[in-house]
Amino acid sequence: MSHGTRSEEPLTDEPVPAGRRAVVVGGGLAGVTAALALADAGVGVTLLEGRPRLGGLAFSFRRGDLTVDNGQHVYLRCCTAYRWFLDRIGGAALAPVQDRLDVPVVDVRRPEGRRLGRLRRDALPVPLHLGRSLATYPHLSLADRARVGRAALALNGLDLDDPALDDQDFGSWLTAHGQSPRAVEALWDLVGVATLNAVAGDASLALAAMVFKTGLLSDPSAADIGWARVPLGDLHDGLARKALDSAGVRTEVRTRVTAVSAHGDGRWSVRMPDGTIEADAVVLAVPQREAYDLLPAGALDAPERLLGIGTAPILNVHVVYDRPVLTRPFLAALGTPVQWVFDRTEASGLRRGQYLALSQSVAHDDIDAPVAALRERYLPELRRLLPRTRGARVEDFFVTRERTATFAPAPGVGRLRPGARTKAPGLYLAGAWTATGWPATMEGAVRSGVGAADAALGALGRPRPRHLFALEEAARSDVPGTGPLTLGRRPEGTGAALRGGPGEG
Numbered sequence: 001m002s003h004g005t006r007s008e009e010p011l012t013d014e015p016v017p018a019g020r021r022a023v024v025v026g027g028g029l030a031g032v033t034a035a036l037a038l039a040d041a042g043v044g045v046t047l048l049e050g051r052p053r054l055g056g057l058a059f060s061f062r063r064g065d066l067t068v069d070n071g072q073h074v075y076l077r078c079c080t081a082y083r084w085f086l087d088r089i090g091g092a093a094l095a096p097v098q099d100r101l102d103v104p105v106v107d108v109r110r111p112e113g114r115r116l117g118r119l120r121r122d123a124l125p126v127p128l129h130l131g132r133s134l135a136t137y138p139h140l141s142l143a144d145r146a147r148v149g150r151a152a153l154a155l156n157g158l159d160l161d162d163p164a165l166d167d168q169d170f171g172s173w174l175t176a177h178g179q180s181p182r183a184v185e186a187l188w189d190l191v192g193v194a195t196l197n198a199v200a201g202d203a204s205l206a207l208a209a210m211v212f213k214t215g216l217l218s219d220p221s222a223a224d225i226g227w228a229r230v231p232l233g234d235l236h237d238g239l240a241r242k243a244l245d246s247a248g249v250r251t252e253v254r255t256r257v258t259a260v261s262a263h264g265d266g267r268w269s270v271r272m273p274d275g276t277i278e279a280d281a282v283v284l285a286v287p288q289r290e291a292y293d294l295l296p297a298g299a300l301d302a303p304e305r306l307l308g309i310g311t312a313p314i315l316n317v318h319v320v321y322d323r324p325v326l327t328r329p330f331l332a333a334l335g336t337p338v339q340w341v342f343d344r345t346e347a348s349g350l351r352r353g354q355y356l357a358l359s360q361s362v363a364h365d366d367i368d369a370p371v372a373a374l375r376e377r378y379l380p381e382l383r384r385l386l387p388r389t390r391g392a393r394v395e396d397f398f399v400t401r402e403r404t405a406t407f408a409p410a411p412g413v414g415r416l417r418p419g420a421r422t423k424a425p426g427l428y429l430a431g432a433w434t435a436t437g438w439p440a441t442m443e444g445a446v447r448s449g450v451g452a453a454d455a456a457l458g459a460l461g462r463p464r465p466r467h468l469f470a471l472e473e474a475a476r477s478d479v480p481g482t483g484p485l486t487l488g489r490r491p492e493g494t495g496a497a498l499r500g501g502p503g504e505g
């Protein structure tokens, strides 16, 4: 195989000049981003993906007449890199952001019955934009509301560049700042579990502070929630593929890379079951375990650190009812194992009834449970949460399990996440698990792809495409002197992605 031809048509009359060829391994959001960025800079790019589709951990599949997402994905207005990505692939209009943050939160445990609260923002400057919502949030006592305000201000005062933050857990910090177990459950974990895929006690203070500071306290509109109104696959596979094709990237799916090796003259060989591709730069945009397996000796000082980055599961419970049972696009729940519920009807193509997806983060207890047990657990909970389900018939019930949905954002994980550059010239790392400063999100994945492409373009002597998302360089690295791109400080406001974030009955 060589770059410059696709199966159907020649990409260009001009062959890509020597010294300007790159292979990107892995067609998740990180890899697609890196491939687009490199191709936009005039590099000849081959993108190799082991599965039959692009999109990595954020994909869709067919189940009868339904198009199902493997897991509900949402993002926030402050996810500027992911929004740039949506624009770049021509998908922004298909995944719009709500006009103004509005999250219905239903508590079903209260003695007086089911109670609805709202987390909303006003058109006021930070932090006043959340003041009214917090002051009237019915799931917290008056005293807790006042203490939450004080803790939010203290959180906002933390310096995200202080490496000591990553050694502490968020739960202990919250306790030390007067947060009651109820405040943790009804507010901090409500947001934190969905964004970090960990409860406060298991989360790095650095990552939690990053999420809350950027998502809630950087800009009044930062936490407005966006989600795809079409199947994820339409964006991350269909439109991404189109954009790659028109940028001249040669994309090979069902192509698993088995080895990556350096020639010694600065060039690289990328081996697949049916051949080898030569390149001047290689971006490994695969999960950390696969990256560890593919990294040549000496590429990182302590490659075993990659194996120290844990993973955390997310379960999605899918229920199709014979009638509408939820009147909002999504809701969050308290006092029940149900975390977030989304209306998936329109995006899935369902014509009759309503399709709900329950997004269950930190799903260690459920991830291996049989479907029958999950059905027995969740259907009664939905009857408590959504009264209209009580008279409705369940037409379909199934689950999707992502055992390694995210990296575990545990204290100390920051030290284990490598930057984009390796010690092997021409070899770069990308993936939501690399040192982006973000938790495992679509935003982090896109940022990492931009970072890897930036590093490769510098080495290849190619100018950065003007429209490419701008990350700021940060001087943190596990490879002294290489200065990889890490924390992209938000160019225009910022934030975090709610996982399982966005619908009341």
Ligand SMILES: Cc1cc2nc3c(=O)[nH]c(=O)nc-3n(C[C@H](O)[C@H](O)[C@H](O)COP(=O)(O)OP(=O)(O)OC[C@H]3O[C@@H](n4cnc5c(N)ncnc54)[C@H](O)[C@@H]3O)c2cc1C
Pocket (backbone or CB within 6 Å): 025, 026, 027, 028, 029, 030, 031, 048, 049, 050, 051, 054, 055, 056, 057, 058, 070, 071, 072, 073, 074, 075, 255, 256, 257, 258, 285, 286, 287, 290, 314, 315, 316, 402, 404, 405, 406, 430, 431, 432, 433, 440, 441, 442, 443, 445, 497, 498, 499, 500, 501
């Ligand atoms: C259920 C679920 C819900 C989520 N919810 C949200 C959310 O609401 N908001 C949010 O922002 N994020 C969410 N995330 C996280 C988000 O999906 C990921 O952080 C992001 O998609 C990771 O992208 P990536 O490119 O870094 O990695 P991946 O998506 O893992 O891509 C890596 C790719 O490399 C390929 N690959 C691996 N080895 C090889 C090889 N040897 N050769 C070729 N290809 C290879 C894989 O097949 C894969 O396609 C969720 C994830 C899951 C699973």
